Amino acid sequence: MGVILGIESTAHTFSFGAVSSDGKDVLASHSSLYRPEEGGIHPREAADHHVESSRTLLEGAILDWSVAKSDIDAVAFSQGPGLGPCLRVGGSVARSISMALDVPLIGVNHCVAHIEIGRRMTGCIDPVLLYVSGGNTQVIARASGRYRVLGETLDIGIGNMLDKFGRAIGIPFPGGPEIERRAQSYIEENGSDHILDLPYAVHGTDMAFSGILGAAIAHAKKGENHGLVCHSLQEISFASCVEVGERAMALTGKSEILLGGGVACNKRIREMTQTMASERGGSAYWPDWRLCIDNGTMIAELGRRMLDAGIYTKLSDSGIDPSLRTDMTPILWA
Ligand code: AMP
Numbered sequence: 001m002g003v004i005l006g007i008e009s010t011a012h013t014f015s016f017g018a019v020s021s022d023g024k025d026v027l028a029s030h031s032s033l034y035r036p037e038e039g040g041i042h043p044r045e046a047a048d049h050h051v052e053s054s055r056t057l058l059e060g061a062i063l064d065w066s067v068a069k070s071d072i073d074a075v076a077f078s079q080g081p082g083l084g085p086c087l088r089v090g091g092s093v094a095r096s097i098s099m100a101l102d103v104p105l106i107g108v109n110h111c112v113a114h115i116e117i118g119r120r121m122t123g124c125i126d127p128v129l130l131y132v133s134g135g136n137t138q139v140i141a142r143a144s145g146r147y148r149v150l151g152e153t154l155d156i157g158i159g160n161m162l163d164k165f166g167r168a169i170g171i172p173f174p175g176g177p178e179i180e181r182r183a184q185s186y187i188e189e190n191g192s193d194h195i196l197d198l199p200y201a202v203h204g205t206d207m208a209f210s211g212i213l214g215a216a217i218a219h220a221k222k223g224e225n226h227g228l229v230c231h232s233l234q235e236i237s238f239a240s241c242v243e244v245g246e247r248a249m250a251l252t253g254k255s256e257i258l259l260g261g262g263v264a265c266n267k268r269i270r271e272m273t274q275t276m277a278s279e280r281g282g283s284a285y286w287p288d289w290r291l292c293i294d295n296g297t298m299i300a301e302l303g304r305r306m307l308d309a310g311i312y313t314k315l316s317d318s319g320i321d322p323s324l325r326t327d328m329t330p331i332l333w334a
C-alpha cells in the first residue's frame, strides 16, 4: 500500500501519521507529547524531546502500519505556524526521509491541516471552523480560494489559558482534560446552574482570554471551590468561542460548523456548539479526539491533497515559517 507520511512538530507534540496515497485509508498517528517538568513549553527542550523521540516513534509507526520504506510515496511536514526550534526538527526529519527515499516533500500549513482532516473524517463540505487549540484560537471560513481568519484571540489561545489556570491550581500540563473532569464532577454533585461571574471578552469576531484567566486564578486562590471555578471557566470561555462561531456562520451564510484543535476534545464545547448549530438549523461536526489534537495524520492528509493537485515543496523552499498564517496558503486542491 502506497502511503503519504505526515510529520507534526509545531509545539509540544512530535507525531508521525499516514494516509494511503489513494485517500482511502487513514492510519493512526504515533505521537509523543513533551511535558515540561514545570512552567510552560520551553521551545528548545521541546525540540530536544522531538529529536530524541523521532527514531523510535517512526520505527513503531512503520511496524504498526505494516508498510515498507518503499511504500512511502511522499513526506509531508508542518511548515508553520509554530515554535521555530520545534518546527525545525520536523522539517529536518522530513527533508532527510525525502532525500533518502527520493520521494516528494510537501510543506503543509498546520492550521489548514486541522480543517482538512475534519472535512475528510466528518464529511462536512464547507464549514466554519472553530479552531480551539493550545496556541491558536481562530474562527476560519473558506472564501475566494483561501481559508480566511474571520476572528481570533487577541491575546492567548484558549488551550494555553486552560493550561495556565491548571498550572496555577496544581494540575500538570495539559490542564484542559483535568479541568473538564473537575467541572463534570462538580456538576454531578451540585448541578450546573450556578456559575461565577468571570469576564467575558468578545470584540466583534475576536476573543480574549487573559482577563478570564486572571479572574479564575483569583477565585481559586481565594478558596473558591475549584470544581466550580473549572465549570465557570468552561462555560464562559466556551460561550465566547461559540458566539463568534455563530456570528461567522451568520456573516458567511454557511450552515456547517466544524470543531478542531485539542480543546475540541472537550464534551462541553461540543455540546454547546451542537446546540447553537441546531438552533439555527445547521450542523456541528468534530473528528475523533485523536485527530483533534495535533497529529501527523492530518499533516499526511493535507499533503496527499496537495500532491494530488500537483503541489510539492522544493528543497530550497522547505524552510519553516513560524508565523505562517492560515490565509497565506491558497487552496488549490479539492
Ligand atoms: P493542540 O494544541 O491542538 O494539540 O491541543 C492541546 C490543547 O488542548 C491543550 O491546551 C490542552 O489542555 C487542550 N485540551 C486537550 N483535551 C482537552 C479537553 N478535554 N478539554 C479542554 N481542553 C483540552
Ligand code: MG
Residues within 6 Å of the ligand: 110, 114, 133, 134, 261, 262, 293, 294
Ligand atoms: Mg494544532
